[in-house]
Amino acid sequence: MEPILQVEHLSISFSQYHRGTRKRTLPVIHDLSFSICPGQVTAVVGSSGSGKSLLAHGILGILPYNSALEGTILYQGTPLTQRRAEQLRGREIVLVPQGVTYLDPLMEVGPQIRKGRRDPRSKARSRAVLERYGLGPEVEKRYPFELSGGMARRVLIASAVVEQPKLILADEPTPGLDARAASRILGHFRELAEDGAGVLLITHDLELALTIAHRVLVLYAGETIEEASAADFSAGRLRHPYTRALWAALPQNGFTPIPGTQPYPGEISDGCQFAPRCPRCRPECRGPGPVPYVPRAGGWVRCRFPEGGEAL
Amino acid sequence: MKHRLQFAGKKLLRMALLLLGVSLAAFLLMSASPLDPLQTNVGQAALGSMSQEQIAQLEDYWGVNTPLAERYLGWLFSALQGDFGTSLLYRQPVLQIIGERLANSLGLLLFAWVLSGILGLTLGVLAGALRGRWPDKLVRGWCLLISSTPTFWLALLLLTVFAVWLGWFPSGLSVPIGVEADSVTALERLRHAVLPALTLSITGVSNIALHTREKMVDVMESDYVLFARARGESLPAIVLRHGLRNVALPAITLQFASVSEIIGGSVLVEQVFSYPGLGQAAVTAGLGSDMPLLLGITVLTAAIVFGGNVAADLLYGVVDPKIRRGAAKA
Numbered sequence A: 001m002e003p004i005l006q007v008e009h010l011s012i013s014f015s016q017y018h019r020g021t022r023k024r025t026l027p028v029i030h031d032l033s034f035s036i037c038p039g040q041v042t043a044v045v046g047s048s049g050s051g052k053s054l055l056a057h058g059i060l061g062i063l064p065y066n067s068a069l070e071g072t073i074l075y076q077g078t079p080l081t082q083r084r085a086e087q088l089r090g091r092e093i094v095l096v097p098q099g100v101t102y103l104d105p106l107m108e109v110g111p112q113i114r115k116g117r118r119d120p121r122s123k124a125r126s127r128a129v130l131e132r133y134g135l136g137p138e139v140e141k142r143y144p145f146e147l148s149g150g151m152a153r154r155v156l157i158a159s160a161v162v163e164q165p166k167l168i169l170a171d172e173p174t175p176g177l178d179a180r181a182a183s184r185i186l187g188h189f190r191e192l193a194e195d196g197a198g199v200l201l202i203t204h205d206l207e208l209a210l211t212i213a214h215r216v217l218v219l220y221a222g223e224t225i226e227e228a229s230a231a232d233f234s235a236g237r238l239r240h241p242y243t244r245a246l247w248a249a250l251p252q253n254g255f256t257p258i259p260g261t262q263p264y265p266g267e268i269s270d271g272c273q274f275a276p277r278c279p280r281c282r283p284e285c286r287g288p289g290p291v292p293y294v295p296r297a298g299g300w301v302r303c304r305f306p307e308g309g310e311a312l
Numbered sequence B: 001m002k003h004r005l006q007f008a009g010k011k012l013l014r015m016a017l018l019l020l021g022v023s024l025a026a027f028l029l030m031s032a033s034p035l036d037p038l039q040t041n042v043g044q045a046a047l048g049s050m051s052q053e054q055i056a057q058l059e060d061y062w063g064v065n066t067p068l069a070e071r072y073l074g075w076l077f078s079a080l081q082g083d084f085g086t087s088l089l090y091r092q093p094v095l096q097i098i099g100e101r102l103a104n105s106l107g108l109l110l111f112a113w114v115l116s117g118i119l120g121l122t123l124g125v126l127a128g129a130l131r132g133r134w135p136d137k138l139v140r141g142w143c144l145l146i147s148s149t150p151t152f153w154l155a156l157l158l159l160t161v162f163a164v165w166l167g168w169f170p171s172g173l174s175v176p177i178g179v180e181a182d183s184v185t186a187l188e189r190l191r192h193a194v195l196p197a198l199t200l201s202i203t204g205v206s207n208i209a210l211h212t213r214e215k216m217v218d219v220m221e222s223d224y225v226l227f228a229r230a231r232g233e234s235l236p237a238i239v240l241r242h243g244l245r246n247v248a249l250p251a252i253t254l255q256f257a258s259v260s261e262i263i264g265g266s267v268l269v270e271q272v273f274s275y276p277g278l279g280q281a282a283v284t285a286g287l288g289s290d291m292p293l294l295l296g297i298t299v300l301t302a303a304i305v306f307g308g309n310v311a312a313d314l315l316y317g318v319v320d321p322k323i324r325r326g327a328a329k330a
């Protein structure tokens, strides 16, 4: 199937003033490549604060002014330029943000979902979408502060799908929800994919991601270190030591913690970023030169000595 | 309902305390003034030619020999009964003078207040929405320039340019000289009020614009504006739909807080334009040791400023859905 979105060698960086006057660039996402097919949920898993949200903002063309984007993004096979992103965002490509702070605190829910349109068709449509997510017409009259956490997420989903999008970018849609509410919200994304949309799920929660994702991309220090199918996890076919460690850290797999911490953006070293924490690390891993991202056994990996294989 | 009554009661009590404090402060400052009422109002030469009895009479008139506490309490008790006394300089009831002066000043103050509010809000929203671009730089530069310019200097500048050089507007007073009060047209009055009102507005704008800009910048960096952009809303739509809505609350506070600045500014501006308003009367009363008039004006202006704050509180309750819905539930 033709992918709806292809991201190739995407890098996003910030320019920042360092110690007063010296300007420096801070790479946040580095050399990211993946694609999303219609009907599929692709999860991007990375720890909190790793700049994952910027990926969604980059695709939508709403990065902050002091940031720069490199690489190519193709939407339905054609480059997604800033102009094109401006035309498509909010219609074909939609964002489902994290929480209630993304709603205007002084505007009622109904007008927000309709983006101010008042015609009867828009009204009927917003009502239908709210109903689809189990929210009654009275919710339209509420202000964001009168919504519970779960309701707010459903309102945010409703405000996105009211447009019948082809590509849905969901940015951490579940934190703060209890397990049942969270899996319910994720179920909605799975449904949207089954209806034919491509879904990009950005999250820090591998466990939840695995409940709905077809493919999982793992970010480490702003780089993709592995792309695997959801089945690879339970089948033990993981390629990268970090992905294995993440998997082993899940409750049902024994909570084995990973020692050490991820480097911050700006602390990027030569060679493999995971080297200081990697049990399989060898001298070659520390460079010189970055570790290449290579296809392997139906997925991708960025490791010189991947699991279950010889040196590359 | 009980809640509302409590609220109103608290406000009234606070207002009473405030007025008491302000009048006392004004009284003490005035009594501590080094100006001798007799010398300033009667004149050194005239005093020299007077007999002791005449001087003693004058001293009684200006209240020089009455103990401070007695003078203040005397004023306070009559004021509580609605009698603000008689102006020593104008020899008319204080309330009557205030009434006339207020009628002159009110238009000026209102015009300046409304204009500076509208201009300040517009410029602030514009600058905040276009942060870092040239309109923002222009607005900020202008505001900093204006706020570092003394009001009286600005007034003199406008006076020189528009009244003296260009001759578009009269250079002072509120009505033309030598025309009977009844035959002065509204247009004439307006022409006399334009320059002072403009001066007041210009100085008021910068404060409001800079603060509104700060708020607008916060709004533009908020999650909900980011989401609005992600949903394809254009910048003008975002400013109109989300920007104005969310700067409305701080703008109300600013606007009503500026009442005191406008009144304060009017003291200087009316002086420069010889505009016979409340501000000018305050200066005259202060310099001429006209205690009853000064106290009357002080109490009145303090009450106006306080009223402004109360109005801001009440409007908040109407505009902010959290307060509105919260009050509806309680």
Ligand code: SF4
Pocket (backbone or CB within 6 Å): A241, A242, A272, A273, A274, A275, A276, A278, A279, A280, A281, A282, A285, A291, A302, A303, A304, A305, A306
């Ligand atoms: S490249 Fe080396 S250090 Fe890095 S993850 Fe692979 S084995 Fe570990």
